[in-house]
Amino acid sequence: MKSKRIAIAGAGVAGISIVKFFVNDKRFSERLKIDIYDAPATMGRGYAYQHDDDHLIINLPAEEMSLTADPDDYVSWLERNGYQAESYTSRRVFGEYMHSTLTALKEGHSNINIIKNYADNITFNEDSETYTLHSGNERRDYDAVYLMTGELSYSDPYELKGEPDYFYNPYPIEENLNNLKGRIGIIGSGLSAIDSFRYLLRNGHDQVYVLSRSGEMPAVRGTYFDIQPECLTLGAAMQHEKDGLIPLEQIVELFIEEMTAQGLDMSLFERKTDRPEIDLKYDLEHMDTVGKLQYLIVNLEDTFKTLFKYLSRSDKRKFLQDYHPYINGNHSPMPPHGAEQILEWIxxxxxxxxxxxxxxxxxxxxxxxxxxxxSENFDILINATGPVKNIEKDNTELIQNMYDALILEADEFGGALLSKDHEIISPRFGTLGNFYTIGALSAGSDYLIRGVGMLSKETEELVSHFYNTNGE
Ligand SMILES: Cc1cc2nc3c(=O)[nH]c(=O)nc-3n(C[C@H](O)[C@H](O)[C@H](O)COP(=O)(O)OP(=O)(O)OC[C@H]3O[C@@H](n4cnc5c(N)ncnc54)[C@H](O)[C@@H]3O)c2cc1C
Structure with missing residues (x-):
């Protein structure tokens, strides 16, 4: 392979995994020069795993969080580094593990370079088919770019950004939410709201209000089951493929058969009443049934991921509106002891x-x-409603610049328009070779590829595609 310069913007789970797959490929050589960009605090940690309160925990057991080919890598790292190899570690500790993985990759290879700065813009040079990455006053040219910048910017549903005592984004929680005084309301009832009230109630606040539209909380992680799907398999679904599409109703039918084959009742999806004191208790009292459903969904992730690409536009719309909330409501559950603590506080x-x-x-x-x-009055409001999905609404410099320059186009289902190989499709230049993205920016074409497990695997395809299309 000729010499190539590669930029990775963002050193979180996806960015680190890209470096790992480059290095682990037998075609890796000194001829590839890799620069990885991120801000000092998040470099090698990502947004979710930066330094923050130790009680912010990962929602996945440590045994499921390896960043290397060895499934026990994280657990062994915990043991080697004097941490308790407990099942649910803090997100900060996982960040340390990520950082040490990136440091080891960098130290082992002089052609991997860390640049502690954000990318502000990425432009395309049509004549040379190269990219220029702008970072502060620096400009550098690259043959390939991996845009691994993670979630889009925070949403602000009530347009309160800038108001005194409004916390538009609570993270890092330890830095933003300490020493608050007065009546506190948290907007949202998902994982970020849980992080926020856990921190406040553990750190001297007597009472916190959780304000939301629906009141639905994440499910509680049930018992682990190693489930092998029997009915909803790729082979079975492909029987219905015609003109490159599979009708949603066939997939739903196979899913219902799968539930029956696993002894699970469809009514489980309707168990939520949107009253946390009832819903959390229900899950805690039915750990086996709920766990079976959750691990069926986990074991179907790869199948869903592939089938999503075979849905027509109208079926995608229908799926995201009518079915996705049920999958989502059982997909990123909270650890059981977290749920018990919430019930006590209620x-x-x-x-x-x-x-x-x-x-x-x-x-x-x-x-x-x-x-x-x-109506109710509050002295302080904390926004825990999570990121926007549409790149038009993102307010970061990099995405705004690329959207404005017609490098990026919004996908109606979230993120940016991409080819099936995860290359960016620009409305101005067409498919941009060697310009890849995955994660929140690929939400419209990739179903569920956002968490650590999927991202640390799926990034391999983006690296293989580069090696396969850039010659010997
Ligand atoms: C608070 C929180 C908690 C979460 N908890 C879990 C969990 O428990 N389990 C789970 O599986 N998932 C969790 N997630 C989902 C999480 O987003 C994924 O696990 C994963 O971190 C996403 O990886 P990523 O590489 O796409 O993004 P990130 O890990 O966020 O990495 C993106 C990186 O890009 C950097 N960046 C952004 N803009 C630029 C720029 N212009 N130039 C250079 N760098 C840039 C960011 O600073 C960041 O370091 C959580 C997310 C959040 C926000």
Whole structure:
């Protein structure tokens, strides 16, 4: 292979995995020069695993979090480094593991270079088919770029950004949420809301309000089952393929057969009442059934990922609207001890859930109005509603610049428009060879490829594609 310069923007799970797959390939040589960009605090950690409170835990057992080909790598690293090899480690500790994985890759290879700065813009040079990455005052040219910048920027559903005592983005929690005084409301009831109220209630606050539209919380992780899908297999689904598409109704039918074959009742999907004190208790009391459902979904991840690409536009829409919420509601569950603690706090009246949130007005504090017409006042509001999905709404310099320059186009199902090989399709230049992305930016074409497990595997294809298309 001729000499090639490769830029990786973003050194989180996906960026580190890209470096790992480059290095582990037998075609890797000194002729490839890799620069990896990220801010100092997140370099080699990613956004979710930076330095923060130790009680922010990963929602996956350590045994399922290896970043290398050895499935026990994380557990062995924990033992080697004097950490307790407990099942649910803190996200900070996982960040240390990620960082040490990147450091080892860098130290072993003089052609891997770390640049502690963000990429502000990436432009395409049509004549030479190369890319220029702009970072502060620096400009560097590359033959290939991996855009691994993770989640899009935070959403702001009530447009409160800039208001005093409004926390648009709670992370890092230890830095932002310490020493708050007054009546606190957290907007949202997902994993970021859990992080926020766990921190506040463990650090001297008597009471916190959780405000949301629906009140639905993540499920509780049930018992582990090694489930082999019997009915919803790729082979069975492919029987229905015609003109490159598989009708959604056939996939749903196979899924229902699968549930029956596994002894699971479809009514499990309807178990949530959106009242945490009932829902969390239900999951804790039915660990086997709930676990079986969750691990069936986990074991179907690869199948879903492939089948998603075979859905027509209208079926994709229908799937995301009608079925995805059920998969999602059982996909990233919280650890059981976390759920038990939440139930205790509810019981002690320290955690108060209010749903049906409708609007907020800010004037010397905040007034939150609910669908039933009632309202409540808060001194502080913490936004835990998560990132936007549409790149048009992203407010980071890099994505805004590339969107504005017609390098990126929005995919109607989230993220950017991509080829099947994860290369960016620009509305101005067409498919951009050697310009890859995956993760939140590939949400429209990749189903569920956001978590550590999937990203650390799926990035291999992006590296193989580069090696296969860039000659010997
Ligand atoms: C608070 C939180 C908790 C989570 N907990 C879990 C969990 O427990 N389990 C799980 O599986 N998933 C969890 N996730 C999902 C998480 O997003 C994925 O696990 C995974 O980290 C995504 O990997 P990534 O490489 O795509 O993004 P990240 O790991 O976020 O990495 C992207 C990196 O790109 C950098 N970056 C951004 N813009 C630029 C730029 N312009 N130039 C250079 N670098 C840039 C960022 O600083 C970041 O370091 C969590 C997410 C969040 C936000």
């Amino acid at each position: 019981d002690e009246d320290r955690l108060i859930f209010m749903h049906g949130m409708d609007s907020v007005s800010a004037d010397n504090g905040f007034t939150v109005t609910f669908e039933d017409g009632g």
